[in-house]
Amino acid sequence: MTKATSIFMIELDVIVQTHPKRIKTLPEVDDILSKVKAYEQQLACNAGVLLIQNRSLGSSYRVMSVTEAEEALKKQRSCEWGIRFYPLSFFEEVRRKLSEKENKDYEQ
Numbered sequence: 001m002t003k004a005t006s007i008f009m010i011e012l013d014v015i016v017q018t019h020p021k022r023i024k025t026l027p028e029v030d031d032i033l034s035k036v037k038a039y040e041q042q043l044a045c046n047a048g049v050l051l052i053q054n055r056s057l058g059s060s061y062r063v064m065s066v067t068e069a070e071e072a073l074k075k076q077r078s079c080e081w082g083i084r085f086y087p088l089s090f091f092e093e094v095r096r097k098l099s100e101k102e103n104k105d106y107e108q
Helices: 026-043 066-074 088-107
Strands: 003-005 011-013 047-054 058-065 080-087
Touching (some): 011 026, 026 058, 026 088, 047 088, 058 066, 066 080
Antiparallel strands (some): 047 058
16 A cells, blocks of 8 residues: 545555665755655644565555554564654754755865
8 A cells, every 4th residue: 555545535655665774965865855754744634654564575665653653563463564664853963964964065
């Protein structure tokens, strides 16, 4: 499943393509931030990105609420389970560091 549907029937893109620790550019982090903030806004919750391991399909990164992520991390299912949760603040910090690096590169 690649879309989440709110009670208002608005589809949200919840798949993150880049490993959170491998973000190298501002457009990558901005894309993730926009997905997380859209999820928060539509579902009125705090959200982030959960690394999910699937026994058949490998790993994926999905935007979900903190509550959903905590549940996925606690309850290990037989074919799919949560590995690590990255909160919105993680991506905001990555964005801040990338912006500072870009500004330093520009000044030189």
